Amino acid sequence: MSDFAPSFPYAQQAQIIRSNQRDLFHVSSLREQTEGVLRSWLGTRWLSRWDKEIDFLVKTTYYAMTTGRATQTLGEEYTDIWLHSAGANAIPSLRARAALILIPTLPRYLASRWGSTLPQESKLASLLKKLPVALEILTEANLAVFYLRGTYYTLAKRILGIRYIASGPDDPNSRPPSYSLLGILLSIRLVYQLITYLRSLKTHGDSELARGKRPSDEIHETFIDDQPVSTFLGPINPEGDVAVPAEEDERTILDFSRIPDALRAGRSCTLCLEERTASCATECGHLFCWNCIVGWGREKAECPLCRQSLSLTKLLPVYNL
Template identity: 30%
Template sequence: AGLRSGAGTALRGLAGARPWLQWRREVELLSDVAYFVLTTLSGYQTLGEEYVNIIQVDPSKKKKKVPSFLRRALFISLHAVVPYCLEKALLHLEHELQMEAEESRSPENPPALGFPSRTLIRSWIRKQVGELTEQQKKTASQIVYVLKQSIPLLHRLHLAVFYIQGTFYHLSKRITGISYLHFGGLQGEDQNIRSSYKFLGIISLFHLLLTIGVQMYSFKQKQRARQEWRLHRNLAHQKSTSKEAAAGRQSRCTLCLEERRHSTATPCGHLFCWECITAWCNTRAECPLCREKFHPQKLIYLRHYQM
């Protein structure tokens, strides 16, 4: 944390706040890698390990030994590099999927900030997304959403298991099999501390299950709201279409069977085109529909009539 803070402060002082915000995650990554290379990879204890008198060991050996160089390098990669790459990959993938869904991508995109490989990764993701079908893009969006929601839950589950078992604080150490050997201190005191941590782990598991239940319920509510909205939108579209069709049928003249022009009403209330009904009245002075007799002077020309 101190190395992160110092590197961030130095970059902010030299380059300003804007470059620091753009490169903040990369500075944190370089700080973490530098710290673990100088300590764990070099075979030394970290400050925290030295403070509590613990050393890293390889439990796969019958005799406790310091983890091999390859195992320590794998731990650093899983602990610092892989989470950064996964976070950036999901971020770029989500961005590209949203841009494809909105169909609003500009012809010239601004250059990506960060490592030089970041542009290559982003262009590769963009190329792969462009080759997907619409159904595959929807599936990919769902997978990205599930991963973003499940990764923090996985870390919380691993932390609760650590509280109960007392080994492998980091998920990367559980994967590489690196545990700790404590030297010095009182065993009875350690047992009391471990018992309290087990209780904390049980509470953490219960809270995690409650969180998962709430998220699943919220997800189902969102799905239900989306289905109801789609149904409402479809019904509204059908109603508007039927209204337009009905309006189109009602706005037709029964004499020429075309849309009414210069709507004119007879005394009995039926509507016709002005030209059609006046031509009709030249031969018959009656309504073409109900046959009610009337004088042509009784025709009413409707101004600004929409239907």
């Protein structure tokens, strides 16, 4: 491959964009199928608890079975392009391919999973909370450069010096489309976001100094009488608690010894598939365990049954159902 790679032209922007869109479609489809199987086996509550791990495993598996094995992904096969290490003038090494898989996935997973579980005042927690925003900005900046110059579609490929080559020659009679306008628009958007952010910092700092109030910390915590609001919200991961039997539920007035088994069978929570405890009702009238719906609502602001908007501040505890 290294002897013949220079004779192949670099892939065009349109080929790279179509390849990436195709891969995103297949990864999304694979995740939906995986979630469907796991939901039928283990229930929605388990799926909601481990959704970040599932997303990470699906992406790494897809690219490990293709990029990791030095073969084309489905998107690359669709557009007939190949990965090519510009520095080595050959197929990317195993180490480079492993980095190409982990750089876009591992930092985001660590930030989303562990950022909220660490002590709020720790510097590591603050860093992990800022990491997704920083990665998003860097990704957009890299994409703007790609639209302007046509090289390195992802930030990981730019870091590793990996480009795409096409297996067929360029057509001298066709003119490839230009995406420069998209690059200019993205650049303008990034500059605007930077100016807005700097202005907000200056305004916030001036107002804090003028009023002598407690400055917000790095995670923008809100305080009520010197107590962080987060301490009033209960555990960060309530759906990870051990399920409590209905007979031990302290948040109900029901006497389960007098309830027929047929009626108790209808008290199951559709998230954990177990008998409800600490029952609560959503605005749309559906009943769930308190921990189940709070854990779900922190991830998705919609009812898991009817998809109506869900507000955790409007959940209604129910003690007699």
